[in-house]
Amino acid sequence: MTVGFVMLAHTALDRAAQVARHLAAHGCPVAIHVDRRTPMAEFRGLEQRISEEPLITLLPRIACDWGTWSLVSATRRGAAALLDRHPEIGHVFLMSGACLPIKPVPELLAFLKRHQGTDFIESVTIRDVPWTQGGLSEERFTLSFPFAWKRQKRLFDIWVDLQRKIGRRRRMPEALKPHMGSQWWCLSRETLTKIRSDPNRVAVDRYFRRVWIPDESYYQTMVRRFGHRIESMSLTLSKFDFQGKPHLFYDDHLSLLRTSNEFFARKIWRGASGLYDAFLTPRPAGEVPEPPVTATEIDRVFAAALKRRTEGRQGLLSAARFPDPGYDMTPTAAPYSVFHGFSELFEDFPGWIAEALGSTAHGHLFAPDRAEFAQGAHGGPGGLSTSAALRNYNPESFLKNLIWSTRGEHQSFLYGPGDCSGISELLASDSNAYVAAVSGTWALPLLRSGRAIADIRPEAARLQKREAKHLLRLRERQTRARVRLWTLAEFVADPALPLQVIIDDFSVPGAQHLTQMPRLKPMEGLAGFLQELRNAGMSPHTAGDIPEIDRTHTAERIGRGRERGRR
């Protein structure tokens, strides 16, 4: 008993011949069908290459169109020729010219000998098929498809639309249940003979002639009617990309292919000499074959490609990935936090962030004069510049770059109404952003400056306006950032509260309670200062209502906060 191969080829005929001769050398008859559209010169070359091989036959050529009956027709002729001419054949194996045996042929022969009469063909009902691309699944069987999709796209589409409109439903010949699967199979002589001698064949042919991609459904359906032992699997490894096009295998896939359980692989790039050499040269005797492995690694590689092509790496902008607005649901690569106004309240707030939250704490990254990276560095991760002009040229890119370059290392930075304003939109739309803000803190540096109210007033108004605009955007309902907002008045009432909330939000292990407060900056005369602003005709509304306070009061409150923290 042996196995015969039907090979469908249309290009790279030198490779097809190479594989065919390899199979013939193991005593396997091969029937090659070459697309009639392949140039005659190439066909002649193939004829020459196999002229010495009695086991290889060339089938009469018909023109083949992807997804049409012509492929089934060519296959059927090939199978018939093999079965008629070679009574020793027990199985027929359908392959393409770009297939390559990735296990020694004797192993395949032994395997098929153990499974005489079994049909190896992926055959699944349409409902269970996950791979149909482009919207046509059940309609493959209920509409008719007289046009070639690749050559006559317009006609194809018009015809499909028309049939949908009139609600056409073709009926399948009786006793058949539509099944689909990979077009590369290995069927037993018995089953193929029964399919050939089906009394209903004329009607079945007429039906399948107009089915969409019958090479994925004709044998898959017929085998359910006539086969008696079906293993629903393909012996050929093939992987498909997001558009349903087959992935190509290259020399660097050698070790991957060696771990595959399948006997053949497709498609092999015609230039992959390394693969052809490795798999078509007899392996030295005594070499231990790789242990049979599950194909997880192969699956993993190609699943990763699919994910990369369709979803990409979150937070990456590059020459390959630039999502339109609305397609970038998470515009940054990792969570980060923004502390708005805190640097006016506490001494060395970044130092506290770094210690309490374990985050890389930058200063005012968007300060008007320069980007203040952590530790006063002269540049930032990825080679970011401290230049304000470069940063302001594209502030969103700046922030996305920073977060992308520091994946795995949490970043925090200070922010305030005096800073470059170009990131409000990004922060608001980014679920990775955590913003803690105390509003109205712009008043503090002005208070401490000791300048006359009349000089300060325009600046105060400007800062408050900017802050209000920024915070308004962050408070909108569709904001995706996580936002914690306090007014200066609320802060003054309980200065430990925001810090405790921040710590809780971060759920830093081992630091569930606020144990260490950063040192508070002086705030004496704040209430009076705000009143003076009001008297000068401005309403410092973002600060809230602040009662007259003095430093001792505040210190007391902090003490209370600490106690509460310890409890």
Add this chain to the structure above:
Amino acid sequence: MGLSTAFRLRMERRRWQLRAIRRRRDLAPVSDRTDLIGKGNILAFLSVRNEKPRLPYFLDYYRRLGVDHFLFVDNGSDDGGCEYLAAQPDVSVWRTNASYRRSRYGTDWMNWLKFRYGHGHWTLTLDPDEFLVYPFCDTRPLSALCDWLDQSGIRSFGTLMVDMYPKGPLSGLSYREGQDPFSLADWFDPGNYSISKNPKYGNLWIQGGPRARVYFPDAPEEAPSLNKIPLVRWDRKYAFVSSTHMLLPRGLNQVYDRKGGEKTSGCLLHAKFLDSLIEKAAEEVVRREHFARGREYAAYHLTEHGRHGLWCKWSERLTGWRQLETLGLMSKGNWA
């Protein structure tokens, strides 16, 4: 895109084409071996001026990747580069003394040569200091990439130009003819590229890297563009608009994914920052034949390099394409 925009872009494309065809008169063949170009060959197009020391390694590099034929325009070299090229078996050379600036920095000449010889071929349009790196380039030749692009119905391949520089001042280097430039200039900026979209042509506009960081910290809009589309399956109907940053029809500029995925892309390693730049900058500042009258060269010429030159603490040392892929500067996309 509205009908009137489509019409205007079509007119613009025709104008660039006509310009290129007119500019053909600038070019006098020195060695025309274009009859050697066979079906399916991969072609490279360049214009050069006094780049002889760079040529041997350049040709070597691209021959190894699988470029079949090189088409050069020599713009008045006097360093023997033209003669060197004419002696190469897989090179065709045209010579001209016409103005580089008036040919739109060589774009017209390149457009003409591609119009004439590039139709139906995969074509690379390069400068002699640009080295293409793409996913799997250490195991798969350029023809594997082109075949795959063909199978996937993709006509153009995008890259990010990555400026490579040494650790230390340029004057400390001495590049020898034929040497791998990246054995000297092997550092790059891993993550400071700013990207926006050009609404007119649909291409990305990428700036940044060491040039923006060091030479243009106060004038970011003047920093050179780093988006390049060097590999195109050429058709007579195509035309580059400016350098290889963008081309028409503008569908060819869509080398990036707009729905969040990643398309397959590469990097153009840029070996500009060698000791030869010092001399070249001094010359080009006077010649004023380069883009924006050599504004960029003026910056190189005038900027004093510190002890480390362009190098900074966050620079990365090049180890290979996988590193560039991991950093996100290029992408395997769907190619596995």
